[in-house]
Amino acid sequence: MKTITRLKDMDKIENSLAGDTGVCIVGCGTCATMCRTGGQEQVASMKRSLQALGKVLTGTLVVPTACDELSPQAVRDHKHAFDDADAVLAMTCAFGVQTLASTLMRPVIPALDTLFLGKEQAVGSYSEICMQCGECVLEDTAGICPVTACHKGLLNGPCGGTNKGKCEIGNDTDCAWAMIYNRLQAMGRLDRMRKYQPPKNYQAVSKPGKVQIPLQGSEAQ
Amino acid sequence: MSTAFKQALEDGKFVVTSEIGPPKGVNLDPMKHHIELLKDRVDALNVTDNQSSVMRFPSLGGTLNVKELGAEPILQMTCRDRNRLALQADLLFAYSRGVRNVLCLTGDAVPVGDHKQAKAVFDLESVQLLHTVRHLETGKDLGGNDLDGPVEFCVGAIVTPEADPLEPQLLKFEKKIQAGAEFFQTQAIYDLNNFRAFMDFARQFEVKILAGIVLLVSARMARYMNANVPGIFVPDELIAELEAAPKGEALKTGIRIAGRMIRELREEKICDGVHIMAIGKEEVVPDILAAAGM
Known part of the structure; x- marks a missing residue:
């Protein structure tokens, strides 16, 4: 299972970056790489597109997993690229965008739309599971x-x-x-x-989702 | 409490219902004209609920017009646009205004309609809505709270006898009966042999079945439905009959076909009645009934 993402229209991305000259692009080595929306190749392609629009690329990197704890570390390792950027373009799922945004005092612009959790049934064909x-x-x-x-x-x-x-x-x-x-x-x-299935309980998970699950077994000791 | 429609079902007569499609806008004159035209020819009039996911004047409002003009309404209620609070509230309102027959439907998918970006609700679906009506009749709402003043409805549902595959549809038909459906109005049927086979199955249950009759207005329409509308099958003979109609007479042929089917269903006592859907051609429903000898 992975997070399925799709590249936004370039017009929309251009609009979101209006007024920002220095841009740092961040891709993700996990789901977005597997979806071919935020891997090395797509980040390089986006770099060329942005340069054609007159942007100055302060850096490009593909972090191993944009949503997890390592992202803040990757941000520290590429401090200059981020410091010099007016905006960060995230070629990651929305989780990655939010992780980057919580780490950086910079506008983080999503280049991808996050569609659903699913799997790739055939090349380029994804289904929600x-x-x-x-x-x-x-x-x-x-x-x-x-x-x-x-x-x-x-x-x-x-x-x-x-x-x-x-x-x-x-x-x-x-x-x-x-x-x-x-x-x-x-x-x-x-x-x-x-068997009759009664109406679903739409409060089974509180919204926004937040839950405290007590530890079980040996971890509970 | 029995509604006039329920009484007609119980009397064992061959019941006739038809439907009224509310307008897009507030010019209610054409709808009222159709109600006037049909009210003395049918036992009840369904009012459709944002049919085909196209936004219109509401079914609840339409049923009030049917009442005001002295006819018996059947409130069509879909689960696409309202959650369980709104559905229950509308049922209370319907009851308070004397609208006592309800047809419980899941509702068409949003993308087939004219507000393709809308959020589909489907908090409940048809079987759960049937349960909900029966639950309200116990004096409680779905939250388990007491109602101040009980309700009582005559409750129906739909079934698609030509569904492909049919078996899952029949299983759901049984679930609807267990959930409290008293009557069924079917999706359009055209092949009476297939319908007889469906009725052989349906007859084991204590429910009334009204066969869906959708007026064919051209061979083109028949072919279109065969290709595009799930659960509709127009046999080749009927398409040929429409095709053979002289120029400008296809509608007349469609009326004759509908009338002939109704006559056969009635004379051979195949089912308990018919539900005539003359989508956009409500003014010819009396002609269909005349062609059926009614």
Whole structure:
């Protein structure tokens, strides 16, 4: 599972950087590299685009994992690049943007939009896997998540828009409930689908998400 | 408490419902004209709820117009645009104004409509909304709080007899019955043999089934629906019949087809009634009924 990101329109990035001349670009060696949105190659390409727009590049770097503790260290290691920059362009997920922003007293501009947590099914083709609803129902749905994979997040079976195994929204999207039905049937567990699923608890996770989980086992000693 | 519509279902007569589509705007005259035209020909009139995810005058408002003009309304309620607080509040309001028949729907997807960037709600869905209505009838809301004044509704749902695959749809149909659905209005049906097979299954349950009749106005429309509308299947013979219509007479042929189907459903007692959807051509519903010998 990784954070799936997509490059913003260059017009939008140019707009966000209006008035800033010195720019430092930060990529990420983890999810954004795997998505080919914030790796070495994309950072180098962005550098050329910004230079063509008349920006002065004070530095470019790809930190190992933009969201974690090492980012502040990487920022310290490249102090001059950041000190000389009017703005930092983050080619990372939104988590990376926020980690950098909390470390730097500089505007941090996202170059990417963060789409969802998912996986790459084929080259360049990404699917969302889990919406982190805080109330897992996979035990009744044959390991396929209807909250995520059904366009409407339905819990009690397919809607009238199901069409030959596909969803009415198009894009060749599979109907989650057709898949769930097929698997449950193959396993002889259709009784799971007959069970009434009550409305979800949308406060299962407080918003903004914040939780204190007591330590268990030996760690609790 | 029984509504006039529920009484009609229980009397065992062949029930006829039709639908009213509220306007985009506040010129209610055409909608009121359709209500006037149909009110003495049908047992109840559905009022659609932002149908096809297109923003319109609300179904709740439309059902009040139906009441005011002396007809029996069925409030269509989708879960796309309102969360559980708003749905329950609207049910209380509907009851207070004498709107006592509710059709519980999940609702079309937002991207098929005209506000494609809107946030889809789906806090509840059709089965949960049916449960919600039945729960309100116990005198409590979904939060477990007492209601000051009970409600009572005649509750329905929809089913798609031509869904592909059909089995998951039938399973959900059963869940809707368990959740308290008393009647079903089906998605459009055109193949009576397929529909008979569906009714053989549905007859084991104590629910009333009104077959969905969508007026065909051209061979082009039939082909379009076959290609683009999930759960609709127009057989080739009907398309050929529409195609063979003389220039300018396709609508007449569509009326004849709809009338013939209704007559067959009624005479052979295949189901308990029909729900006629003449999308945009409400003025010909009386002609359809005349063609059906009603």
